[in-house]
Amino acid sequence: MAKILRDEDLVDGALMTVAIDALETAFLARAGNRLISPPRHHVSFADRGDLVFTVGGILGDKPLAGFRVYETFEGVEHSQIVAVWSADDARLKGIVLGERLGNLRTGAIGGLAIRHLSAPDARTVGILGSGAQARTQLAAAAAVRKLDRARVYSRDEEKRTAFASEMQHALDIEVEVAGSAIEAVDDADIVICATTSQTPIVHAGDLKPGAHVNTVGPKTHRGYELGLDIADAAAVIATDSPEQTRAYASPFFLAGSGNDSRMVDLADIIAGKATGRRSPEDTTLFCSVGLAGTEVVVASAILDML
Amino acid sequence: MAKILRDEDLVDGALMTVAIDALETAFLARAGNRLISPPRHHVSFADRGDLVFTVGGILGDKPLAGFRVYETFEGVEHSQIVAVWSADDARLKGIVLGERLGNLRTGAIGGLAIRHLSAPDARTVGILGSGAQARTQLAAAAAVRKLDRARVYSRDEEKRTAFASEMQHALDIEVEVAGSAIEAVDDADIVICATTSQTPIVHAGDLKPGAHVNTVGPKTHRGYELGLDIADAAAVIATDSPEQTRAYASPFFLAGSGNDSRMVDLADIIAGKATGRRSPEDTTLFCSVGLAGTEVVVASAILDML
Numbered sequence A, B: 001m002a003k004i005l006r007d008e009d010l011v012d013g014a015l016m017t018v019a020i021d022a023l024e025t026a027f028l029a030r031a032g033n034r035l036i037s038p039p040r041h042h043v044s045f046a047d048r049g050d051l052v053f054t055v056g057g058i059l060g061d062k063p064l065a066g067f068r069v070y071e072t073f074e075g076v077e078h079s080q081i082v083a084v085w086s087a088d089d090a091r092l093k094g095i096v097l098g099e100r101l102g103n104l105r106t107g108a109i110g111g112l113a114i115r116h117l118s119a120p121d122a123r124t125v126g127i128l129g130s131g132a133q134a135r136t137q138l139a140a141a142a143a144v145r146k147l148d149r150a151r152v153y154s155r156d157e158e159k160r161t162a163f164a165s166e167m168q169h170a171l172d173i174e175v176e177v178a179g180s181a182i183e184a185v186d187d188a189d190i191v192i193c194a195t196t197s198q199t200p201i202v203h204a205g206d207l208k209p210g211a212h213v214n215t216v217g218p219k220t221h222r223g224y225e226l227g228l229d230i231a232d233a234a235a236v237i238a239t240d241s242p243e244q245t246r247a248y249a250s251p252f253f254l255a256g257s258g259n260d261s262r263m264v265d266l267a268d269i270i271a272g273k274a275t276g277r278r279s280p281e282d283t284t285l286f287c288s289v290g291l292a293g294t295e296v297v298v299a300s301a302i303l304d305m306l
Helices: A015-031 A100-117 A132-144 A157-171 A181-185 A228-233 A266-270 A294-305 B015-031 B100-117 B132-144 B157-171 B181-185 B228-233 B266-270 B294-305
Strands: A003-005 A041-044 A050-058 A064-071 A081-086 A091-097 A124-128 A149-153 A174-177 A190-193 A212-215 A236-239 A263-265 A284-287 B003-005 B041-044 B050-058 B064-071 B081-086 B091-097 B124-128 B149-153 B174-177 B190-193 B212-215 B236-239 B263-265 B284-287
Touching (some): A003 A294, A015 A100, A015 A294, A041 B041, A050 A294, A050 B064, A064 A294, A064 B050, A081 A294, A091 B091, A124 A132, A132 A157, A132 A190, A149 A181, B015 B100, B015 B294, B050 B294, B091 B294, B100 B266, B124 B132, B132 B149, B132 B157, B132 B190, B149 B157, B157 B174, B236 B266, B263 B266
Parallel strands (some): A003 A091, A124 A149, A124 A190, A149 A174, A190 A212, A236 A284, B003 B091, B212 B284, B236 B284
Antiparallel strands (some): A041 A050, A050 A064, B081 B091
């Protein structure tokens, strides 16, 4: 019988590692043209809003198929549904309801970028932002690197303090509160930028040589959280979905900068088809846009585990 | 918290009446252009099969939105998912899994046709076919007319005998087994044709004057279960979806017969915008094709009830 999971079922600390490993499989499938990831499908209910479907799956030995659906209706209580079938025997593996899977998925994509782009001996993380995405990104970093310390900055002192104590407890690493963005990233091997800022809050000169940077927040011409000089300084610029960076209503923040043409697909780096970090001094940049179809793969791995 | 219902939850005998009444609301919404029913959306997973989405909903006072999804993968265990939101507050009302809702929906559409097209004093039913659709069609007829007796015929004697005893018990009316199709419909005020036959098994001359006929089985040029002379004899020919009758790969069985142009939308009959039965002697014909979007409306009513 198909399993049904809800947010309260997705609390196991081991889920992040499971999600990252599942995504590694998905990105390898993508590099081999076996990841199914068609454009989103919107259906309008007049002025009420839309249902938006993202279908996804993997072809090959153990084929998966499924979808995520969310709505844009007006209300306080929103629900996403992700459903997964094993496509070789038509079995509905299960359904995952709620918000947590999506955050876990985005965090895990960040973790995969950190696994393949940051220095293997990275020990320190600087985090800008203290929301749900910042939490899952840090958890993902901790899942792929042996961290000693993280340092967080966000505008709201109360929130960054809560973030630090909560994450120190959850991940069992030292998490400090910084007084500024610059202080947070100053000594960081890994920088996670997961804010809602429409103006850059960190620049190339603020970074330690050899740092890896994940940008999860705004990154269009209308607004972006990272200084453009970080892309100039980066030896590698990667993204999970080059298609998606070209599909934003406002152009991608690197469009026209000369750096967008050298952006590579993270899937190709993972598969060894594109070059990643070459030296401990390289600055590397990962632009997280949310590769469609991957919610299904993460949901499948979680349904197998729980 | 969103309700999850499965086939085993959908056993209450009152569900059919709830489904028919919900569909009456949906058909009135359709007549008023408030039923959302876009074309199906197929996503292919290469040679494994497709996911097929049917989105649907109702606009107006208590707007509903949702979808049904099914797959065409190879396997023995298949699962449909229907999800419903109330579109005014973005609340996920629930999810219905399994096959039963779809059968209930198709049965209830047949019941709605019987309610609005058969003679108000219809007492007897002739059923051709003894599968799941025949069961729900008879249950639907019993929900809208005060029946004395039903008579069933299908090719497999064991199946028709099982059908008769099972339905007699379930509906508390006399259900007899007939030795032929002609014997089953001979004296019937209501004829339900729910077979897989590609050649006509009943003709106009077999029917009692004033009979109402539901055809649920094959009805394309490639094969059809009803004699074309039944359409010739019918004073009213209705369908739940004129669009769908024009969208079959093989043309609709009435295409080119001259009768297709006088086919009316059941929604318009229900709303009083088209003429239905005018006399006790009228033969009436309902061609059930499965109006898209209505699963969502039935699921919503069931989620409210259970």
